[in-house]
Amino acid sequence: MKQERAVRTRQALIHAAAEAFERNGYVQARLADISSSxxxxxxxxxxxxxxxxAxxxxxxxxxxxxxxxxAQDVQHPGMNALQRLTGVTYALAELIRTDVVARAGFRLSCDAPHRPALDLVREWEDCVRRLLAEADRERLLADGVTQQDAADVVIGATTGFEALARRQPEWLQPGTLRRFWRLLLPRLTTAEALAVLLRADSAVGAGGHEGGDRPAPGTAAPPPSVFVTR
Amino acid sequence: MKQERAVRTRQALIHAAAEAFERNGYVQARLADISSSxxxxxxxxxxxxxxxxAxxxxxxxxxxxxxxxxAQDVQHPGMNALQRLTGVTYALAELIRTDVVARAGFRLSCDAPHRPALDLVREWEDCVRRLLAEADRERLLADGVTQQDAADVVIGATTGFEALARRQPEWLQPGTLRRFWRLLLPRLTTAEALAVLLRADSAVGAGGHEGGDRPAPGTAAPPPSVFVTR
Known part of the structure; x- marks a missing residue:
């Protein structure tokens, strides 16, 4: 019982701290305000x-x-590497847009003057590079498009959308990513791979994802359709 | 004479302040360190x-x-809107990469808690949108590519390259932009416009820019070739 209350208190402190860091920045956030919130x-x-x-x-x-x-929850067996990559971008953008702890933690890790234990920007870069290396092994990249070309634009644009959203949160809405992928994928992938992405996409769009039309409690909603403008 | 010295002192203070803001951030930069530097x-x-x-x-x-x-110095009569846009991205990246006042001033304007007088991020967004609207009027955009699609990816990626360069300055080297434009332009433009960009580009690459093979003192170097990997 005591244990449970301690866990709840800790979570409340983390949530209040995330709000304080977002509002005032790390340097100017005050511990007294965090405990009182x-x-x-x-x-x-x-x-x-x-x-x-700490x-x-x-x-x-x-x-x-x-x-x-x-990022794990949107990757399913049978998806190719580009489906995974696009799905992960939607899932992370949605979490950062709607969850203050994910958002503040990611941003602390970006620019913290306090030497972060974790480097979430570097982790994101590595995730993109790994999925694009898989896409290359799966022969999904168009002729003449290298992993590095693709990684630069995906890492650059997604990092930019997050940075722009600090001033205008709409930059992290799904429509931005949908426009981005609609513009980029036809250049990035082979015609065959694009057709597969379109088919998989319309299957998701038609309802049903992992065999159910409602996500299980606690799991992420299916990623929005890449090619269908809502 | 006194006037001249005052101008020099003011410039030295601005330079020292830019270094201090870059090193310690706005909140933690100290006026005493700035005057002494x-x-x-x-x-x-x-x-x-x-x-x-102030x-x-x-x-x-x-x-x-x-x-x-x-941004003005790289735009010349006879260039189309996409030549202007690519040229401006190279010029601004190079200035931010190599000039501490441009870099610190741009970054202050991005996240300053002190309510900046200027909004250089917004100014950059407006510049991209204006040049892409011109590109659309000049019928340079490929079928099915809207101004907003193009603006999102250009604003997102360039903002991201600048944000990433705060941790790894190589992100603002010309190679990043060259790879970005090589990937993006064939998707963004019509085949005819791409051919024009390639021809103009090889003309610049072959030496000579505005009639001279060396930029005049005080002017920017010609933008690096978009399609030729150095």
Whole structure:
């Protein structure tokens, strides 16, 4: 019982810290404001976290856990590497757009002056490069398009959408990614691969994803259709 | 004479401030460090600037002047809108990569908690949208590619390259943009427009730009060739 309450308090502190970091930035966020927003005493905060850097690390760790899970949840057996890549971009953008802990943790990891334990930007770069290497092995990339060409534009644009969304949150809405992939995929992939992506896409669009028309509780919604404008 | 020295002191303070903002961030940069790096007394700093916000505003204004001039300098009569757009991306990336005042001023304008007088990110978005609207009027965009599709990917990727370069400066080297445009242009433009871009490009690559093979002092170097890997 005590244990459960401690877990809830810790989560409330992480959530309040994410909001404080988002509102004021890491340097200007105050521990006193974080504990009071979480509805606990400063002493309770210090029971869980030694200092502000420890709070920030907990926000980043929580963000890493949920971002990694979201990236996993949209990848299914039978999907090719480009389906995985597009699906992961939608899932991560949606999580960063709607979840303050994922958003603040990702942003702390981008520019933190406090030397982050995790490097979520680097992790995202590695994820894109790995999936594009798989796409290359699966012979999905068009003639003359190298992994590096494709990685630069995907990493650059997705990082840019996230950076732009700090000022205008609409940049992380699904429509941005849908336009991006509609523009890019016909250049990136072979005609055959594009046809497969279109077929898979319209199958998802027609309802049904992993055999059910509603995602199981706790799992991500199916990625939005790449080619169908909603 | 006195006037000249005042101008030099002001420029030295702006340069030292740009370095301090880049090193420590706006919030943690100290006016005492800025005046001492510029080789002047704290009193001399306060003669020019009332407070840190005024120093930051001067850095942003200096950045805006040089970024606007660089964007102008690469646009010549007879260039089509896509030649202008690619040229401007190279020129701005090079200036931000090599000039600490342009770089710090642009970044202050991106995330400053001090309410910037200028909004250089918005200015860049408007520049891209304006040139793509011109490209559309000049019938340079491929069938089915809208101005918004093109603007999203160009604004997203260039903003992302700048954000990534804060951690890894190589992202702003010309090779990144060359790969980006080589990947994107064949999808963005009509076959005819692409042929024009290729011809103009090889003319620049063959030496000679605006009638001379060396840029005039104080002007930007010709933009690197889009399609030729160096």
């Amino acid at each position: 979480a509805g606990v005493s400063p002493g309770a905060l210090h029971f869980h976290f030694a200092n502000k850097a 709070v920030a690390e907990a926000v980043e760790t929580a963000a890493a856990v949920s971002l990694r899970r979201a | 510029a080789g002047v007394s704290p009193g001399a700093l306060h003669f020019h600037f009332a407070n840190k916000a 120093v930051a505003e001067a850095v942003e204004t200096a950045a805006a002047v040089s970024l606007r001039r660089a």
